[in-house]
Amino acid sequence: MPAKLVPKLAAALDARADLIARLHAEETDCYRLFHGSVEGEAGLTVDRYGPFLLVQSFHVFLSTEKLAAVTAFYAERLPGLQLFYNDRSRTNSRIGNPLEGEALLAAQVPYEVSEIGVSYVAQARHAGQDPWLFLDLRAGRRRVMQEAAGKSVLNLFAYTCGVGVAAAKAGAAHVVNVDFAESSLAVGKQNAKLNDLPIRPRFVQSDVFAAVRQYAGIGQPAMVRGKRMPSFPKLEPHAFDLVFLDPPKYAKSPFGVVDLVNDYAALFKPALLATAEGGTLICCNNVAQVDRDEWADQLQRSARKAGREIREFEWIEPEADFPSLDGRHPLKMALLRV
Structure with a gap:
């Protein structure tokens, strides 16, 4: 149920508060916000890549209700970050939720992100299925x-x-x-x-x-x-x-x-x-x-x-x-x- 997911997202974010502060201090703006296999929602991950959030679900499809709850939570706690969802619950891990029109164009925008002062390009959707920076x-x-x-x-x-x-x-x-x-x-x-x-x-x-x-x-x-x-x-x-x-x-x-x-x-x-x-x-x-x-x-x-x-x-x-x-x-x- 979505109501049970939100406290898990909150606990994970709160647990990372000191880490995120240290990462930002060293010019790192890409990191994992929720690691579901350990933090209570197997198969769900939430990663920040600079100005956007990448939500991915493995093995289990993320319902419309849960996706709405995830979106609302981060909109409140981390306002200003655009959220993209990639459903990778198929056996081959290929992205299974197609995007069209403006949503697809937004997902294909290349962004510059930073890790330990090194810049990388990141994109929510591209020809492959894996993020460009692990x-x-x-x-x-x-x-x-x-x-x-x-x-x-x-x-x-x-x-x-x-x-x-x-x-x-x-x-x-x-x-x-x-x-x-x-x-x-x-x-x-x-x-x-x-x-x-x-x-x-x-x-x-x-x-x-x-x-x-x-x-x-x-x-x-x-x-x-x-x-x-x-x-x-x-x-x-x-x-x-x-x-x-x-x-x-x-x-x-x-x-x-x-x-x-x-x-x-x-x-x-x-x-x-x-x-x-x-x-x-x-x-x-x-x-x-x-x-x-x-x-x-x-x-x-x-x-x-x-x-x-x-x-x-x-x-x-x-x-x-x-x-x-x-x-x-x-x-x-x-x-x-x-």
Whole structure:
């Protein structure tokens, strides 16, 4: 019932009061306001992206009455922010509520938002279904900014290049963003243009397996499972000081599949070999059913098989706007000194 939802929204907002004040003080205006799986309404999320709110429902459709209650609550508590709703309750998570006319035009307006003083472009609706900036990854971007000064950075599965742009803003000497999707890299280039960057990041449109194998100095097979490999951009071997690996849960590649549940090692090994001795590799796994400790053990075993030592291992925890009941967040981020 809508009457039961509003107190949950209020409790979540009140609990974030100090956090929001700190975020605003560091020039951050995008954060999660309601994390329903933990705060009492499974499948419902409310995120702020600068001047607009993005309400999304996963697994369960948000009724007209509940949407009206959500809209009224934030209109009173956070006046002036435009609210957009994306129904992603279908099994494929595609947005299921079409918009038309002025509503669609408003949802497609690109806005400039800020995180830790870095500007990004955000849009409520675009050709894909996921937001252009994943807010739970803020802790990872923050850590990259703390690590990046004077270093070479490789951002794998870069999507809209938030990590790479943050690294460049923080003084990285050299940044390479790799992603297969030209549309995502186009947004990344917009993000770079929004910021007064001391360097010009590189954007490489390529299958990530092909790119990272070349950087790691691993030869490319001419055939895989009886099929000739397509041509990929030619890249010279290079050992990076900092490598950020954030693959999707599952994706197809000419080299096989990206599979974070069953075969993270297939990506981890070349990423590790593209990391300089004494460098840092930050690995992400966003699959909830993957046990954190088992995944950490897998990374250790994979490193040993590759002949590299993990000298330090540290968890990077999502920030407080992404609460967890048991301290085990779906998004796992591990920083490895290698």
